[in-house]
Amino acid sequence: MTDTDDSLPFAGEYASPPCFMHELETGEGAQLRHPDPKLWNDVTRWRKAERERLIAARLAVSPEERIVRSNRIAEKLTVAIGRVKDQLIGVYWPIRGEPDLRKWMTDIVGAGGRIALPVVIKKGWPLEFRRWAPGDPMERGIWNILVPSHGPSVQPGVVIAPLVGFDSARYRLGYGGGFFDRTLAAMPARPLVIGVGYATSKLGSIYPQPHDIPMDVILTDE
Ligand SMILES: Nc1nc2c(c(=O)[nH]1)N(C=O)[C@@H](CNc1ccc(C(=O)N[C@@H](CCC(=O)O)C(=O)O)cc1)CN2
Numbered sequence: 001m002t003d004t005d006d007s008l009p010f011a012g013e014y015a016s017p018p019c020f021m022h023e024l025e026t027g028e029g030a031q032l033r034h035p036d037p038k039l040w041n042d043v044t045r046w047r048k049a050e051r052e053r054l055i056a057a058r059l060a061v062s063p064e065e066r067i068v069r070s071n072r073i074a075e076k077l078t079v080a081i082g083r084v085k086d087q088l089i090g091v092y093w094p095i096r097g098e099p100d101l102r103k104w105m106t107d108i109v110g111a112g113g114r115i116a117l118p119v120v121i122k123k124g125w126p127l128e129f130r131r132w133a134p135g136d137p138m139e140r141g142i143w144n145i146l147v148p149s150h151g152p153s154v155q156p157g158v159v160i161a162p163l164v165g166f167d168s169a170r171y172r173l174g175y176g177g178g179f180f181d182r183t184l185a186a187m188p189a190r191p192l193v194i195g196v197g198y199a200t201s202k203l204g205s206i207y208p209q210p211h212d213i214p215m216d217v218i219l220t221d222e
């Protein structure tokens with residue numbers, strides 16, 4: 001199935017933010033009960049195939065080209081965020097061909113801003129953010145992603161979310177753990193959420209579901 005394939009039943013967009021508290025089970029690692037399990041099953045299968053296709057495509061891009069594209073995204077971030085002094089910005093440590101913003105993160109710290117990185121505490125839980133500065137000790141967390149070894153949980157005012165895919169309604173396709181959606185839903189104050197990815201990762205629709213939270217802004221290399 002491709003993004004132009006319309007054989008997937010229309011997955012329903014919402015004109016206003018849906019209230020789905022009634023679909024939440026309580027307790028650790030609460031799972032959502034989807035309103036239409038059959039549709040969700042189709043969407044899940046389609047998303048899995050699209051993730052694999054999009055990740056393989058970006059991994060096939062040369063390291064030199066990836067640097068060029070990452071730098072373009074970094075320049076746009078600088079413009080979008082503006083004055084960074086005293087801001088706390090949640091970024092990410094790149095994996096699987098994601099835009100590499102590590103130099104930009106260092107520049108932000110040099111300019112008086114602060115950076116935080118996401119940490120997976122447990123599958124099915126919101127992410128935690130920990131402060132990071134160049135040279136800080138890091139360790140491998142779940143899925144081998146490097147995370148700051150210690151430090152308290154902090155609340156960024158800006159969150160930069162890497163996109164596996166995205167659509168024109170600013171919905172994000174990630175790795176399928178639901179981490180960013182859970183994290184944004186749980187944050188006491190909603191941060192400015194900026195999705196970053198390659199223009200080639202654009203889809204016709206990600207078939208947004210009630211739990212999917214759109215990005216405020218999406219920045220690409222084009
Ligand atoms: N660089 C980076 N760090 C990040 C994220 C990210 O998107 N990029 N995350 C953003 O959330 C969190 C990690 N999220 C992840 C979620 C799933 C898998 C993963 O490998 N999942 C399994 C299958 C999952 C499933 O379908 O149930 C897999 O692909 O084998 C990896 C990372 C926190 N750190």
Ligand SMILES: Nc1ncnc2c1ncn2[C@@H]1O[C@H](COP(=O)(O)OP(=O)(O)OP(=O)(O)O)[C@@H](O)[C@H]1O
Nearest residue numbers: 030032173174175176177178179180181182185211
């Ligand atoms: N607020 C939430 N509460 C409980 N479960 C949630 C919440 N948000 C998402 N989920 C669950 O997470 C799972 C994965 O969702 P989805 O396919 O949207 O992942 P994703 O956004 O691609 O992943 P990620 O953010 O980790 O990169 C779904 O089963 C979904 O029900």
